[in-house]
Amino acid sequence: MTTIGVTGHMDLTEESVPLVxxxxxxxxxxYEPGALVGVSxxxxxxxxxxAEAVLHAGGRLVVVLPSTDYRTAKVKPDHAETFDRLVAAADEVLVMPHETADRQAYETANRTLLAHAERLVAVWNGEPPSGKGGGSADVVTEARNVGLPVDVVWPVGAxxxx
Structure with a gap:
């Protein structure tokens, strides 16, 4: 069994989506389909x-939600159908003990994701942390600090x- 977590940019251009x-x-x-678990x-x-790529590869999905209000407070209408489909497809959904999706909730979710993972995939352009906390660069740094292998995915043209 290989468990892989993910971090990455939310604001990919439309042209980047098929590349990524x-x-x-x-x-x-x-990875062997029956032995792959993705955490997202x-x-x-x-x-x-x-998450879609994990399911497409025949793997199992574990979803980590930052807060109890995440779906209603943070999921935008253009992402709702995908979000709901992925929650329904997940083998397990872990909801962090935060009522509100704030910085602390995101940090807890990221720590939980890393604690479940044997390695991390980072869909990340390699830029340093923004200083806001909880971004892709911060998660990559935290993963490397705890010794998790990190696979950076940033295809040419992304x-x-x-």
Whole structure:
């Protein structure tokens, strides 16, 4: 069994989505389908693309939600259908003990994701932390600090919306 967590940018350009999806399919295709578990917070962008790639590869999905109000407070209408489908497809849904999706809730969710993972996939452009906390660069740093292997996925042509 291999358990892989994900962190990544939410604001991928529309042109980046198929590039990232193909790179994730290639990466996860190397794992035995019945022995793959993906752990994701299923936010829009990289988290959901990873979760879909795990399911496409025949793996199992564990969803980590930052707070009890996450679905109603943070999931935008254009992501709701994907979010609901991924929650329904998950083998397990872990809801963090926070009422509100705030910085503390995201940090708890990220720590939980890393605690469940044997390695981390980072759909990340390699830029340093923004200073806001809880972003992709922060999660990569935390993973490396605890000795988790990190696979950075940022295909040629990938970009963030500006």
């Amino acid at each position: 999806r193909a790179a994730l399919d290639d990466l996860l295709g190397a 917070c299923i936010a829009a962008g990289a988290d959901s693309l990873f 970009a963030r919306r500006r």
